[in-house]
Amino acid sequence: MSGDLQHRLKLLSYNIQAGTYTRHYRQYVTQSWKQLLPHRERLLNLNRIATLVQEYDVVGLQEVDSGSLRSGFVDQTEYLAHRANFPHWHEQVNRSLGKLAQHSNGLLSRPRPTRITEHKLPGLPGRGVILCNFGGEEGLTLCIMHLALGTWPPRPPQAGGVCQ
Template sequence: MLSANIQAGSSTRRYSDYLTRSWSHALPSGSKRSSLDVIAQLAAGHDIVGLQESDPGSLRSGFTNQTRYLAQRAGFHYWTHQPNRSVGGVASSANGLLSRLEPVKTVEHALPGRIKGRGVLLAHFGDDRQGLTVAVAHLSLGAKSRLVQLSFIAEVLKDHPNTVLMGDFNCLADQPEMNVLYRNTGLRPPECAVPTFPSWKPQRAIDHILISGQLRCAGARALPAAFSDHLALAMDIDVPEAALRS
C-alpha cells in the first residue's frame, strides 16, 4: 500500500518555496502534469493507494481531476475521491483512493474541526464484518482539532477489526491525541517511525499507515512523490485471504 500527500502536483523543494512559489497553489503550471506522471509511476507498483491534497478539478490543476488522472496513468481500474475543500473554484482539495480491487462499498465522512474542509474516505473489501477496511484521512494542524477528528475516526472504525488507516496526520504517532485511536480501535502504533516531512530533509514522521486485526506489516519505507513537500509512505501488508472474500 502507498499513502501520498501529493500537494496537488505543486513543487516544494525548500521552505522558501512556500513563499516564492505560492502562486502555484492557485494557478496551473506545466510542471504539475509532469509531476503527476512521476507520481503515477510510483503508484503503479502498489495495489492500493491513498492520496491527500489531490485536486478534484479546479483552476490550479487546469480543471483536471488528479485522482482520475493518476488512476488512468497508473493502470488502476478502480478509483474514487472525496472533495473536501474548495476556495472559490481556484483551488480544491480531495482525499483519493486507487485500487486494483473494486471495493464492496465506499463511504465518505466529513471530519469535525474548528475549520471545516477535512474528511475521511473509507473503502470496504470482502465481508462487511470481517473484511478489509481501508481509510484515507488528512488531519488538521492543531492538536485540539486532531483529537476531535481522531475520536470521530475511532468511532467509525471500532467495529471493523481488519483496518488500514493511512494519510497525513500532521503529528507523530506517539502524540497524546493519537491514544484515543489506539484505545478505542484495534489500530496499533507503527513498529518504527519513518520520517516523511519535509521531503528535502525528512525529520518528522507525520504520515502514517496504521493496521489492526490480523493484518501484518512486512516493511515500511519512504519514497519521493515527485516534488511534493511530503515523501510518500509505502508499506507491504500481509492480508488474510478471508478478509478479501465476499
C-alpha cells in the same frame, strides 16, 4: 477474504500537494502561487507520481485537486488512476472553492472495493475521511484522510505565554 485479496497488499499514502513539487521548506513561501494558479510542471509531476504509485495495490491520496483552475481543470485522482492503470478510483471533495480550487482526498485501487463511504471530520472545516472496505465485514477497512496541524477551535495561550 475474496480471492483477489489473498496476497499481501502493497499500500501507500501520498500527499501529492495538488501536483506541485517542493524540495525545501522555503519553497512553501516562494512558490506558494503554485497552490493557486496552473503551471506547466504540474502534469510532469503527476506523471512522476503515476510512475511511483503504479507499484502499489491501494493508494490513499491527500491534497488532490478534483478539476479546477489551479490544476488546469484536471481531475487529478482520475488522471492518476488512468495513467497508473488503476481500475477503481474514488475522490472526496472536502473544500470546494468553485472553479478556483477543489481540495480533495482520493483513492486508487486495483482490487474492487466492497464499500466506500465518506465522512466529514469535526474541527477544522474542509477535512474528511474516506472509509474503503475490501472483503465485507471480515475483510479490510482502510481510512484515507488529511488531518489538520492544530486543534479547532484554536486554544488561547495559557498564563505565562505557554501554548498547550
